[in-house]
Amino acid sequence: MxxxxxxxxxxxxxxxxxxxxxxxxxxxxxxxxxxxxxxxxxxxxxxxxxxxxxxxxxxxxxxxxxxxxxxxxxxxxxxxxxxxxxxxxxxxxxxxxxxxxxxxxxxxxxxxxxxxxxxxxxxxxxxxxxxxxxxxxxxxxxxxxxxxxxxxxxxxxxxxxxxxxxxxxxxxxxxxFKNISTTDIAAHLAAICQQEKVQADGAALHRIALLANGSMRDALSLLDRVLSLGAGHVTEAMLEDLLGKPPLAAVSGLVAAIAAQDAAGALNSADAMLNDGMGMEQALSELVEFFRNLMVVRVCGDETQLLDVPTEWKTSFKTLAPGFDTPTLVHHIALCDQTLRSLRSSTLSRPLFDALIVRLAQCEQFSSIRELLAQTAGAANTPAATAPQKKNDFLNPPPAVALPPENGRHSSAELRPSLASPEEPDLGPQRMVSDEPTTAAGDLGAAFEAHLKKLSPSTLTMLNGRAKLELTNPEAGQARLEIPGNLKTWARSDKVRAYFQEALRLAAGRTVVIEYVFTAAASPAGTAAPAHT
Structure with a gap:
């Protein structure tokens, strides 16, 4: 037996x-x-x-x-x-x-x-x-x-x-107990191969040590699998056949095509890796590891201890690293990781994989976030015709002159263009919020009324011309709204005050703090009460 x-x-x-x-x-x-x-x-x-x-x-x-x-x-x-x-x-x-x-x-x-x-x-x-x-x-x-x-x-x-x-x-x-270093694992594997009377390439043993991720038992199990092939010489080619690991030339060729912005060449290199039996998830894992090593070379140099790879791999990283800057490599790693997670739950794995390869190869043709922000800021500072304001659009208020102007008062010329909208209804001659000016600027009350009517017509009807609006501190953005005392309970509700606050913000073009004052006697309906604007 x-x-x-x-x-x-x-x-x-x-x-x-x-x-x-x-x-x-x-x-x-x-x-x-x-x-x-x-x-x-x-x-x-x-x-x-x-x-x-x-x-x-x-x-x-x-x-x-x-x-x-x-x-x-x-x-x-x-x-x-x-x-x-x-x-x-x-x-x-x-x-x-x-x-x-x-x-x-x-x-x-x-x-x-x-x-x-x-x-x-x-x-x-x-x-x-x-x-x-x-x-x-x-x-x-x-x-x-x-x-x-x-x-x-x-x-x-x-x-x-x-x-x-x-x-x-x-x-x-x-x-x-800490993870065992790749160098220690590779040295122990070499000693075991010597005792087993098996020849082994240093690069192959180093590759096995890397795959073990700090576990000596995992490394010995992988070596057992390789030795089970019956060959008396452990090489990287055996690892590629048994474990599906790509050779250095395959991964470096793909990365070189990405660095050259050759999308067609990158797709062909990736397709060759898949045709050799490698899965898409494994290919992305190898790509992430390669980009990580390039990032380490760019940040720390090729002599750093963080680059725990054979000399042949170091030479390849040193050659390819100048083709990328550090932010690009970080972005590439994030893109690969995101696609790797998406592949596990998607039925369209190959289109996602190919789209990633093209995205990596043509990254220079995609605008960065910084460029987009700069373009947005430039567009905001350039006068242009604005699109019609949507009804009740709180997130995109109409353009208005910011408070306060130099003289602390708004003129009609300042506020009327901000209210020019094809969707704004004709209010007619009646004013529900009194804006009869005691000063030269009487349009803030009209603007407040216009926006309040769009936000809540019933709220405007409830006031019935008995409210008085006054801008008390233009520099600090403070205003006073006088309301008849018999409307006190109604005007104190959060919903009504939210309408007042938003209507005044849209009218003034900035956030204004409202002080509510409730008067003892109400003005007759339809009587224009003076209002400071």
Whole structure:
């Protein structure tokens, strides 16, 4: 019977603190804690997948119980270390939080925790994915965490630390595992390939490390897939065939066409990438990553540590970066991201994709927001015939001379052009709001009446010529409106005052604060009362 194959992620799992990749600070801290005997009763390891949380928990368990531990490191060869590595030690209990998340399982754990270890100094509970425990299970665990038996240690591992109750977090010594750098992953993959007697191109291993996104386990899984092809040499061409990743020449050719504003060439390059088996979402992801690297080169230079790519890619970025400015690259990234989200919910994915490529290639032909604002400002300052004012259009009031003029008063010549509208009705000879001038400017009252009639004819009818309008402070934009006292309740309603406010704003061409004054006696209907305008 053939021996079962063990995947690389299990075969090359870290066996001691020195073998932990990318977590040197945590490894040194745990070694010091073991060697000095300053061990907390509960540890919490948190971080993304595949960064060494569970491996560190097992190494720490071995270091605590190993009879031959030296300088905080387990020996790895004694019976205890071997049993823990195989998961067979009865004093080190590993629990899957996802499948043992009920309160009954935690009660059993508490009952067994009181039993002294069989042959080791400590009984150690490793709970993986601890965030999957239910809230009653967490509550049942609190007492054991607060006052654990002297021979019990807890080691928790989780990818979602924010799901843990604060009462649990406060009782644990927390260690945050960071993502492993691309350089460290690529170097570890090269060492594994050497042990496996497989040749591998540095660029191919670096590409696998980039795809792993900081997870060593993901990188080893990808390498396992590549090695499954049976070839004795790992190349970028194998990655393209197996993972659908485009070669550098394909992506750089598309970006070069975009930089040259060659829409036809960009469409042809994108079509070639799709015909080679790449999906549109993956193509956009590659394009976003390429634009991001170009942006980094433009902002930080090609020698920055933020550009974690092979030398061949750096040369391509350095060549193409001068063809773009930084705002354009930022805009391109935003456009690609927006289209990427739209593709997932659209049935017209190819037209959206092609439209994006053309938009990127012809970006210079589209006006920027700054240019549009400048054009709008220029048009506003240029005298031109305005379109007829729509009825009750509060958002676009008719053009009026702003208050106040130099002499503090409005003349007929100033206000009459602002009211010239083919839709404005003929008010006839009767005035509902008195505007008989005590000064030379008597048109503000007429303008107020005209707009009030358009906004609410019933409100104008209610006044029936008994109101008096006076502009008390032109500089501050303040006016006084005198209304008969018997209309006090009606005039105090928010709706009526909104009509007054809007009508006066349209008449004056600016916002005016109205002071309402209610007189004791009303003027006879139809009598023209003096009004200061």
């Amino acid at each position: 053939a021996e079962a194959y063990t995947v690389l992620a299990r075969r090359y799992r870290s066996r001691n603190f020195d073998e932990l990749i990318g977590q040197e600070a945590i490894a040194q801290t745990l070694k010091n804690a073991v060697s000095s005997g300053r061990l907390a009763h509960a540890f919490l390891f948190t971080g993304t997948r595949g960064v060494g949380k569970t491996s560190s928990a097992r190494i720490l368990a071995k270091a605590i119980n190993c009879p031959q531990a030296k300088d905080g490191q387990p020996c790895g060869v004694c019976a205890t270390c071997q049993a823990i590595a195989r998961g067979e030690d009865i004093d080190v209990i590993e629990i899957d939080g996802a499948s043992n998340n009920g309160v009954d399982q935690i009660r059993d754990l508490r009952a067994n925790a009181g039993v002294t270890p069989s042959h080791s100094p400590f009984k150690i509970y490793i709970i993986d994915e601890v965030h999957m425990l239910s809230m009653p299970a967490f509550n049942a665990l609190l007492k054991s965490l607060e006052e654990p038996p002297s021979h019990v240690k807890f080691i928790f591992a989780t990818t979602d630390v924010h799901k843990l109750p604060a009462t649990i977090l406060s009782r644990c010594q927390r260690y945050d």
